[in-house]
Amino acid sequence: MGEAISNYAKRILPSTDLDRLLEALQQKGYTLVGPTVRENAIVLEEIEGAEDLPVGWTETQEAGSYKLSRNGSEEYFDFASGPHSFKKYLFPPRLKLWQAKRHRAGFKVEQENDQAPSYAFIGVRSCDLCAIEIQDKVFMGDSYVDPVYKERREKAFILAVNCTKPGNLCFCSSMDTGPKAKSGYDLAVTEQLKESEHVFLIQAGSEKGHELLEALELADADEGAVEFENKQLEDAATSMGRFLDTHKLPSVLKNNFEHPRWEQIADRCLSCANCTLVCPTCFCHTVEDTTDLTGDVAERWRQWDSCFTGDFTYFAGGSARASTKSRYRQWLTHKLSTWTDQFGTFGCVGCGRCIAWCPVGIDLTEEAAAIRATDLVSD
Amino acid sequence: MIAALASPMLTTPWPIIKTHRENSDTFTLELEPPESNGPFAFKPGQFNMLYVFGVGEIPISISSDAGNPETILHTTRKVGTVTNALGELRTGDSIGIRGPFGTNWPVEEAVGKDVVIVAGGIGLAPLRPALLHLLEHRRQYKNVILLYGSRTPEEMLFRKDLEKWSSQLDIQVYVTVDRATRSWRGMVGVVTPLVHRAPFDRKNAVAMVCGPEIMMRYATEELQRRGVPDDMIYLSMERNMKCAIGMCGHCQYSSEFICKDGPVFSYDRIAHLMGKNEV
Ligand SMILES: Cc1cc2nc3c(=O)[nH]c(=O)nc-3n(C[C@H](O)[C@H](O)[C@H](O)COP(=O)(O)OP(=O)(O)OC[C@H]3O[C@@H](n4cnc5c(N)ncnc54)[C@H](O)[C@@H]3O)c2cc1C
Ligand code: SF4
Ligand code: SF4
Ligand code: FES
Numbered sequence: 001m002g003e004a005i006s007n008y009a010k011r012i013l014p015s016t017d018l019d020r021l022l023e024a025l026q027q028k029g030y031t032l033v034g035p036t037v038r039e040n041a042i043v044l045e046e047i048e049g050a051e052d053l054p055v056g057w058t059e060t061q062e063a064g065s066y067k068l069s070r071n072g073s074e075e076y077f078d079f080a081s082g083p084h085s086f087k088k089y090l091f092p093p094r095l096k097l098w099q100a101k102r103h104r105a106g107f108k109v110e111q112e113n114d115q116a117p118s119y120a121f122i123g124v125r126s127c128d129l130c131a132i133e134i135q136d137k138v139f140m141g142d143s144y145v146d147p148v149y150k151e152r153r154e155k156a157f158i159l160a161v162n163c164t165k166p167g168n169l170c171f172c173s174s175m176d177t178g179p180k181a182k183s184g185y186d187l188a189v190t191e192q193l194k195e196s197e198h199v200f201l202i203q204a205g206s207e208k209g210h211e212l213l214e215a216l217e218l219a220d221a222d223e224g225a226v227e228f229e230n231k232q233l234e235d236a237a238t239s240m241g242r243f244l245d246t247h248k249l250p251s252v253l254k255n256n257f258e259h260p261r262w263e264q265i266a267d268r269c270l271s272c273a274n275c276t277l278v279c280p281t282c283f284c285h286t287v288e289d290t291t292d293l294t295g296d297v298a299e300r301w302r303q304w305d306s307c308f309t310g311d312f313t314y315f316a317g318g319s320a321r322a323s324t325k326s327r328y329r330q331w332l333t334h335k336l337s338t339w340t341d342q343f344g345t346f347g348c349v350g351c352g353r354c355i356a357w358c359p360v361g362i363d364l365t366e367e368a369a370a371i372r373a374t375d376l377v378s379d
Numbered sequence: 380m381i382a383a384l385a386s387p388m389l390t391t392p393w394p395i396i397k398t399h400r401e402n403s404d405t406f407t408l409e410l411e412p413p414e415s416n417g418p419f420a421f422k423p424g425q426f427n428m429l430y431v432f433g434v435g436e437i438p439i440s441i442s443s444d445a446g447n448p449e450t451i452l453h454t455t456r457k458v459g460t461v462t463n464a465l466g467e468l469r470t471g472d473s474i475g476i477r478g479p480f481g482t483n484w485p486v487e488e489a490v491g492k493d494v495v496i497v498a499g500g501i502g503l504a505p506l507r508p509a510l511l512h513l514l515e516h517r518r519q520y521k522n523v524i525l526l527y528g529s530r531t532p533e534e535m536l537f538r539k540d541l542e543k544w545s546s547q548l549d550i551q552v553y554v555t556v557d558r559a560t561r562s563w564r565g566m567v568g569v570v571t572p573l574v575h576r577a578p579f580d581r582k583n584a585v586a587m588v589c590g591p592e593i594m595m596r597y598a599t600e601e602l603q604r605r606g607v608p609d610d611m612i613y614l615s616m617e618r619n620m621k622c623a624i625g626m627c628g629h630c631q632y633s634s635e636f637i638c639k640d641g642p643v644f645s646y647d648r649i650a651h652l653m654g655k656n657e658v
Binding site: 097098100102105107108109111138144145147148150257283284285286287289290291295298300302305307311312313314315316317320321322323325326329330338341342 | 384386389391430432433458471617618621627631655656657
């Protein structure tokens with residue numbers, strides 16, 4: 001997604017100075033959000049400093065499983081995607097949009113002021129950065145703009161982390177969404193743990209990031225560090241645990257609306273909606289209108305929804321997509337086909353979350369490959 | 380920290396200035412756009428999101444004359460929670476309005492052509508503004524034909540309009556009912572076969588169709604059989620809608636967001652989807 005654009009100089013941030021950087025962000029008024037260990041997973045929460053980062057933790061992921069483990073490493077970012085993505089901060093799971101009060105024969109409506117702080121997102125992987133850019137298109141890319149998303153997005157600071165050890169379920173190389181963060185960040189780091197030193201190669205991607213970095217007065221990166229980074233990222237690009245062939249994939253899926261594979265997936269899929277909730281690009285939501293007990297105050301809430309739920313397509317007395325088969329087909333076809341018509345990009349960034357968090361281990365790369373392998377309309 | 384932009388999900392209360400019962404389950408609300416919002420303008424075929432205080436919000440087409448946007452009509456059939464609550468409201472009450480949304484009937488593209496309008500049941504409501512436009516600018520069009528199917532004579536909508544149009548020489552109105560009652564002396568049967576005999580020039584006609592999806596499919600087949608090209612057939616599609624601004628995802632119909640790419644589509648754009656199950 002996009003070409004590398006940053007011309008800012010690369011600097012060296014000793015790992016022991018990570019807190020200086022985080023403190024500088026806090027001093028600028030940012031609330032830090034980053035990876036931290038909670039309930040057997042590496043999740044995204046508000047953090048206070050580097051000590052909250054999952055140093056010494058990693059995880060192993062398989063289809064339908066995520067296992068947290070200690071690896072004793074000193075690295076801060078030695079893990080792949082967890083169950084959370086930054087969408088929960090830009091597009092909150094549940095949000096009050098407005099309230100209304102009865103007023104004579106009518107009522108008065110007041111927009112809810114969003115109280116969210118300015119977030120600094122710490123450790124944003126390239127795939128998740130691309131996911132944010134995809135949601136930008138949904139919530140502020142057309143004639144209507146969601147003001148809550150826009151304000152949170154514009155206020156946010158992004159500290160990206162280039163991926164050096166992709167996980168078993170990752171396929172950002174296939175989606176052209178990683179492992180190196182190409183654009184859209186304020187600062188990007190590559191963690192380098194060698195025998196003699198533990199540093200971050202750090203580079204600004206925006207004026208905001210540049211300013212902050214200058215204030216830290218760091219040494220320039222030498223050629224050795226830059227070469228090592230190139231090697232790290234090249235190795236990462238070729239060690240993805242999953243692969244997805246995207247060649248003509250949008251038309252392959254459209255042409256195979258009647259493929260028997262959909263029925264087979266439906267035999268396993270529980271229509272539980274986990275895949276959509278963990279996905280960093282899924283944007284579907286519903287609107288709930290409520291009143292208080294007196295009936296004089298009404299509220300409108302927005303809440304994440306999923307194309308796997310029964311009510312999602314309810315109209316004229318029935319569901320447009322009643323079967324699990326049609327729901328999985330809608331989900332996969334949206335991600336890897338119709339999304340490209342709607343927004344000019346795939347709706348998948350190859351983060352692997354939906355594979356790990358599917359209770360029955362359905363793997364979209366496997367399903368897409370199976371449909372391609374038995375294409376009903378091969379051309 | 381005040382959101383600088385008004386949320387497109389924010390509704391505006393509009394007072395109901397009149398209510399009218401169309402039949403046993405369908406009613407029309409006449410609304411007055413509040414002056415504070417500036418003039419309200421819409422195109423035939425567009426819809427608003429109607430909010431009943433504390434109950435919910437639903438898409439309803441505008442059924443009034445786009446040439447007279449000082450008062451706005453919505454004609455609604457009671458089918459569930461929100462439509463029933465809407466039906467309880469009286470003159471002087473207010474409902475919330477967001478809109479107008481969506482694409483419109485091709486009244487500009489139809490200039491110089493025959494226009495055949497096929498409506499089933501409540502489907503006449505979104506087509507009424509198109510009919511009013513055609514009749515107001517009558518000289519711009521060739522034949523104007525309305526084919527309307529209702530379940531029973533009692534359930535016919537816009538009875539006054541239909542009586543008036545039927546007596547006019549510049550529009551040909553054919554009304555049919557599924558089930559006749561004693562006093563009915565008109566046609567009996569579904570509306571789609573009427574397409575076969577309607578007096579229009581297949582090479583120079585535009586069709587506008589609205590009704591239940593199954594009826595629209597049959598009507599389209601009849602129009603195709605008469606030789607009307609797919610890009611001259613327009614349909615208004617319906618799906619669950621929670622936002623009307625292309626964000627909630629509910630109305631997706633393959634690549635289309637019915638709320639913003641539709642609801643009015645030319646048939647060639649959706650031909651590959653019509654008739655498929657569970658798209
Ligand atoms: C663009 C558009 C224009 C419409 N114009 C009109 C009109 O002019 N007159 C009219 O009577 N009806 C119209 N409808 C249908 C109307 O929106 C539904 O009848 C209404 O939403 C039903 O809501 P309910 O709460 O009464 O029903 P319930 O069955 O209680 O609704 C439950 C849920 O289903 C959804 N839903 C139910 N039926 C429909 C439906 N047919 N279409 C979309 N969502 C539905 C509701 O939004 C709600 O989320 C239109 C629909 C669309 C999409
Ligand atoms: S579809 Fe799955 S792999 Fe793709 S972005 Fe969503 S969660 Fe990640
Ligand atoms: S694919 Fe897996 S995660 Fe998604 S709805 Fe089906 S069972 Fe749930
Ligand atoms: S109604 Fe929400 S996307 Fe169309």
